[in-house]
Amino acid sequence: xxxxxxxxxxxxxxxxxxxxxxxxxxxxxxxxxxxxxxxxxxxxxxxxxxxxxxxxxxxxxxxxxxxxxxxxxxxxxxxxxxxxxxxxxxxxxxxxxxxxxxxxxxxxxxxxxxxxxxxxxxxxxxxxxxxxxxxxxxxxxxxxxxxxxxxxxxxxxxxxxxxxxxxxxxxxxxxxxxxxxxxxxxxxxxxxxxxxxxxxxxxxxxxxxxxxxxxxxxxxxxxxxxxxxxxxxxxxxxxxxxxxxxxxxxxxxxxxxxxxxxxxxxxxxxxxxxxxxxxxxxxxxxxxxxxxxxxxxxxxxxxxxxxxxxxxxxxxxxxxxxxxxxxxxxxxxxxxxxxxxxxxxxxxxxxxxxxxxxxxxxxxxxxxxxxxxxxxxxxxxxxxxxxx
Numbered sequence: 001x002x003x004x005x006x007x008x009x010x011x012x013x014x015x016x017x018x019x020x021x022x023x024x025x026x027x028x029x030x031x032x033x034x035x036x037x038x039x040x041x042x043x044x045x046x047x048x049x050x051x052x053x054x055x056x057x058x059x060x061x062x063x064x065x066x067x068x069x070x071x072x073x074x075x076x077x078x079x080x081x082x083x084x085x086x087x088x089x090x091x092x093x094x095x096x097x098x099x100x101x102x103x104x105x106x107x108x109x110x111x112x113x114x115x116x117x118x119x120x121x122x123x124x125x126x127x128x129x130x131x132x133x134x135x136x137x138x139x140x141x142x143x144x145x146x147x148x149x150x151x152x153x154x155x156x157x158x159x160x161x162x163x164x165x166x167x168x169x170x171x172x173x174x175x176x177x178x179x180x181x182x183x184x185x186x187x188x189x190x191x192x193x194x195x196x197x198x199x200x201x202x203x204x205x206x207x208x209x210x211x212x213x214x215x216x217x218x219x220x221x222x223x224x225x226x227x228x229x230x231x232x233x234x235x236x237x238x239x240x241x242x243x244x245x246x247x248x249x250x251x252x253x254x255x256x257x258x259x260x261x262x263x264x265x266x267x268x269x270x271x272x273x274x275x276x277x278x279x280x281x282x283x284x285x286x287x288x289x290x291x292x293x294x295x296x297x298x299x300x301x302x303x304x305x306x307x308x309x310x311x312x313x314x315x316x317x318x319x320x321x322x323x324x325x326x327x328x329x330x331x332x333x334x335x336x337x338x339x340x341x342x343x344x345x346x347x348x349x350x351x352x353x354x355x356x357x358x359x360x361x362x363x364x365x366x367x368x369x370x371x372x373x374x375x376x377x378x379x380x381x382x383x384x385x386x387x388x
Contacts, residue, residue, distance in 0.1 A: 004241070007241070009239035010241050026044040031244060041240050041241065048231075051230065073331050087110040089218075096372065101276045101362060103172075119221065120174045120175050123172075133246055148246065150246050152175075200249055203247045209235065251358070254270060256282050258288075265359065275362065276362040278358065285352055299337065305365055311326070313354040313356045319340055
């Protein structure tokens with residue numbers, strides 16, 4: 001995480017006696033990455049965080065993937081997957097994935113079970129609605145336009161709030177997700193050229209204490225799923241400090257980088273993960289060279305599959321393709337893609353784009369998961385051949 005945070009009660013020195021009002025020691029838990037060699041936080045529990053009373057194999061909904069064959073661009077209409085009674089974890093419909101990242105979508109109106117993913121960080125994007133992320137670090141609220149980063153192995157519960165269900169794009173990494181290294185100093189401070197900074201980042205700011213015994217927690221690990229039963233509720237942390245915790249950042253706080261001629265996607269980069277990046281396309285002033293063509297040029301990223309989630313505004317380059325709110329496009333390596341017919345001419349002289357989209361570029365090919373077939377627009381691949 002970019003910077004140090006302290007919440008609740010902690011002793012002055014680490015790994016020293018810190019006692020509860022009844023005289024018992026609080027139980028320390030160091031949660032850290034890369035074997036004591038990277039970011040960490042130190043949490044103080046009322047009960048032992050190691051105390052489980054049962055463990056059993058859990059069978060989650062099955063997800064299968066198939067290669068993108070025949071190779072072609074795809075258009076997925078996520079809103080066609082809507083179903084009542086889903087929760088934000090087990091209700092996810094998986095669309096695309098490889099060994100580095102899984103991309104899922106869910107419309108959720110029920111709280112999730114307590115869940116720990118020991119295989120990697122999650123980046124959640126809230127398309128609409130509102131959500132509370134509950135964890136031992138405390139509560140963290142998110143609304144439409146927010147990204148939420150949940151670190152690997154954080155026990156958490158996702159609770160839809162407000163009057164409508166929450167729509168979530170879930171990007172699940174097989175590793176860690178954070179700001180691009182080029183935005184950070186050697187000590188982790190955001191640099192002046194970064195399109196967002198510490199003032200834009202939100203984290204838990206108060207403890208969350210929940211009483212309970214024999215509490216179920218679902219765990220996804222590298223060999224499958226397990227249900228653990230904890231002797232006491234894991235939300236029993238009176239204080240913590242460190243650099244590792246769930247945090248939120250609004251896409252509306254991303255400051256776009258613009259130029260006289262069209263700027264390539266790296267200027268939109270927001271996060272990096274293992275063999276993939278996440279970018280934010282936001283409303284912005286566009287190219288101001290007198291002969292500029294504001295929409296993207298045809299391009300072929302020979303090492304990448306490109307995924308775009310369209311989440312607001314009017315995405316000019318895709319006009320006429322059927323793309324709409326909640327659409328996902330997949331433009332795979334091996335296919336040259338670009339603006340729809342007529343988009344280049346229409347964009348000349350335009351000085352502002354009102355668009356909102358989340359992009360995931362992967363450096364290994366993505367497979368199509370079960371839900372992709374249920375919401376695919378089969379006509380999309382042929383839209384560049386249309387005249388007019």
